[in-house]
Amino acid sequence: MSQKVLLNATEVNIILHRLACQLIEKHTDFSETVLVGLQPRGKYLAQRIAKILKEDYKIKDLKLGLLDITFYRDDFRRSEKPLEANTTEISFIVEEKNVVFIDDVLYTGRSIRAALTAIQSFGRPKEIELLTLIDRRFSRHLPIQPNFRGRQVDAINKEKVIVQWQEQGEEDAVYLINN
Amino acid sequence: MSELSVNHLLGIKYLNKQDIQLIFETADHFKEVINRPIKKVPSLRDITIANLFFENSTRTKLSFELAEKRLSADVINFSAGQSSVKKGETLIDTVNNILSMKVDMVVMRHPNPGAGVFLSKHVNASIVNAGDGAHEHPTQALLDSYSIRERLGSVKGKNVVIVGDILHSRVALSNIYALQLQGANVMVCGPKTLIPKYIDKLGVKVETDLRKALKWCDVANMLRVQNERMDISYFPSTREYTQQFGVSKTLLDSLDKEITIMHPGPINRGVEITSDVADSKQAIILDQVQNGVAIRMAVIYLLASKIKQ
Numbered sequence: 001m002s003q004k005v006l007l008n009a010t011e012v013n014i015i016l017h018r019l020a021c022q023l024i025e026k027h028t029d030f031s032e033t034v035l036v037g038l039q040p041r042g043k044y045l046a047q048r049i050a051k052i053l054k055e056d057y058k059i060k061d062l063k064l065g066l067l068d069i070t071f072y073r074d075d076f077r078r079s080e081k082p083l084e085a086n087t088t089e090i091s092f093i094v095e096e097k098n099v100v101f102i103d104d105v106l107y108t109g110r111s112i113r114a115a116l117t118a119i120q121s122f123g124r125p126k127e128i129e130l131l132t133l134i135d136r137r138f139s140r141h142l143p144i145q146p147n148f149r150g151r152q153v154d155a156i157n158k159e160k161v162i163v164q165w166q167e168q169g170e171e172d173a174v175y176l177i178n179n
Numbered sequence: 180m181s182e183l184s185v186n187h188l189l190g191i192k193y194l195n196k197q198d199i200q201l202i203f204e205t206a207d208h209f210k211e212v213i214n215r216p217i218k219k220v221p222s223l224r225d226i227t228i229a230n231l232f233f234e235n236s237t238r239t240k241l242s243f244e245l246a247e248k249r250l251s252a253d254v255i256n257f258s259a260g261q262s263s264v265k266k267g268e269t270l271i272d273t274v275n276n277i278l279s280m281k282v283d284m285v286v287m288r289h290p291n292p293g294a295g296v297f298l299s300k301h302v303n304a305s306i307v308n309a310g311d312g313a314h315e316h317p318t319q320a321l322l323d324s325y326s327i328r329e330r331l332g333s334v335k336g337k338n339v340v341i342v343g344d345i346l347h348s349r350v351a352l353s354n355i356y357a358l359q360l361q362g363a364n365v366m367v368c369g370p371k372t373l374i375p376k377y378i379d380k381l382g383v384k385v386e387t388d389l390r391k392a393l394k395w396c397d398v399a400n401m402l403r404v405q406n407e408r409m410d411i412s413y414f415p416s417t418r419e420y421t422q423q424f425g426v427s428k429t430l431l432d433s434l435d436k437e438i439t440i441m442h443p444g445p446i447n448r449g450v451e452i453t454s455d456v457a458d459s460k461q462a463i464i465l466d467q468v469q470n471g472v473a474i475r476m477a478v479i480y481l482l483a484s485k486i487k488q
Contacts, residue, residue: 068208071220071250071480082484084181085208093216121217 006134006161007151007174015150016045019131020052022148023100030062032126033098038115039068039086042103044165045133049102065090067101072114095123100148104163106132109144134161134174183481187306189295190315191356199360203325205477206470213249213472223252226483228284229277232309233259233270236288238444238468239309239319243286246475252483255282270294271301278304283486284479287311305482313347319443320353322474324361326467327398330439335362340392342424343402343451346373346413350402350443355381368392369424372413389424393434400441401426401451421450428455439463 007015027033030053037046043066053059070085101115112130119125133150139157153176155161160177164170183198212220228247232240240256247254257277268276274285284305287295292314299306310316324334331337339358345351345367358365359382366384367374379385386392393399404420414420426440440452440462448454456462 070208071212071222073222076222077225077484077486077488082182085205087208088211117221121212121215121219123216 002178004176004178005173006153006176007172009166009172012133012172012174015133016048016052017056019133019148019150020049020057023049023053023131024057024059026129027098027100030059032096033100034063034065034092034094035100035102036065036067036090036094036115036119038101038103038111039066039070039088041105041163042101044167045104045163046102047167048165049131063092065092067115067118069111069114069118072118074110074114090122093123094119094125096126097123099125099128101128101130103130103132105134105136105161106130106144106146106149107136107139107161109140109142112144113142133163136161183485186482186485187295187299187308188317188478188482189299189306189308191317191320191353191360192315194317194360196360199321199324199357202321202474202477202481203328205481206325206473209249209476209480210470210473213469213476219249219251221251222480223247223250223483226250226284226486227253227255227280227282228286228479229255229257229282230309231257231274231277231285231287231289233287233289233294234310236309238471239288239316242468242471243307243309243318243475246472246479247286249472250476250480250483252284252479255280270298274298274302274304278302284483286479305486307478307482310349312349313352314349315353315356316349317353317357318471318475318478319350320357321478322467322471323350323354323400323441323443324357325474326441326463326470327363327439329466329470330463331397334358337363337398338366338396339363339398339400340366340368340386340396341400341402342368342389342392342426344373344404344413345369345378345402346375347405348402350400354400355383359383366392366395370414370420389426390430393426393430393438396438398439398441399426400443402443403445403447404450417450425449425451425453426456427453428459431456431459431461437461441467444468 037043050064066089068086068088070083129147131148132146135146135149135152136155162175164173286307286309288309289311292312294311295306295308327334341351355365368386442464
């Protein structure tokens with residue numbers, strides 16, 4: 001097994017600030033915009049971007065939710081491992097709002113497909129965008145592309161991209177692992 | 180651990196502690212789902228469930244049906260009253276006929292104890308016991324424990340008394356198993372004639388004085404007097420039963436602590452509990468009903484995930 005560092009802590013930090021700035025450029029004061037982190041892996045990225053927006057760019061009343069897509073996945077009873085659910089914390093209605101989905105890695109696009117269905121339970125959004133830290137090119141099963149991307153990676157299917165957050169105990173980093 | 184140890188829910192007796200924990204954690208997620216503006220998830224869109232009720236039921240049937248529909252399963256309903264059972268068809272034949280229409284799961288209520296276990300050995304479908312005679316009613320016990328956990332934080336170490344007709348009650352037996360598995364202390368209380376002779380062998384305390392039982396407990400689960408199952412008189416009169424085993428607000432207020440009151444429904448107001456108790460803040464009867472849908476969604480979802488394609 002070989003492991004390559006794609007991004008170190010400093011690079012992750014620079015990218016997070018850039019993504020935050022791109023969001024501000026598009027959504028200005030976020031009065032009509034809500035951020036939705038996709039569980040389980042998008043949670044840390046969403047919380048981190050929300051923190052930068054609030055603390056460094058003084059965005060007030062930023063709405064952040066967490067969406068679990070387990071019950072909307074298309075591989076129920078098809079995957080080897082049982083699917084484990086996570087909490088959904090969305091305390092607002094997304095009706096007529098601009099929704100930004102936040103996830104760490106965009107791979108096949110199936111999670112995003114599930115999220116697009118799941119979010120409908122909270123209203124009809126005006127628009128949905130996608131922000132991902134890592135965009136794995138050439139591996140999509142569905143016609144889904146990110147609107148905001150941290151880094152594009154060309155990885156073959158055997159390879160895994162792992163995003164590690166300091167909230168999980170170690171420093172921020174993105175690895176490419178080859179089994 | 181994210182999978183049940185069983186392929187059917189036939190009784191609490193067949194579950195372990197981890198199974199109950201998993202069902203509760205999954206129910207937490209479904210409770211959030213059923214409080215959304217759109218209360219439905221598409222997980223079970225390729226599963227068909229047959230609800231077979233060989234005995235009358237209102238709330239359990241509604242609760243199961245709602246849980247199934249909230250999970251997007253296809254549902255067919257069957258009541259013994261309108262079926263070929265009356266024409267002499269056997270249980271296995273009835274169920275196999277239904278299964279040949281490509282049904283994946285059977286939710287069954289049956290007057291005979293062990294009907295679910297019997298069926299699980301003879302047919303190829305996941306079976307959920309929705310009450311079998313005076314034997315078990317596992318989803319009721321799960322939702323009762325879940326409601327205690329929700330109100331009091333945990334079930335472990337709590338003192339729970341089950342009051343009333345223990346003899347004819349499937350709710351009592353399932354509750355005893357479920358509560359003990361989670362580390363609660365269980366007592367049964369009622370007229371001696373309605374308490375099974377060897378119930379202490381299950382490790383439960385037995386008490387015939389309601390006041391003593393209420394003083395001891397954190398939670399009192401009041402069972403309905405099941406007149407329909409009584410072939411002889413077990414107590415002199417309903418009035419006398421109420422005097423000795425009915426819970427009134429005066430009785431509750433005379434205790435030095437606030438206990439939680441539960442009831443599996445349907446309530447006989449003025450018999451097991453008075454109206455002011457049923458409608459008080461101490462009673463979590465309607466929470467139990469809401470939790471019932473979440474628990475049944477969790478059970479069906481977890482069992483369905485084990486049905487191979």
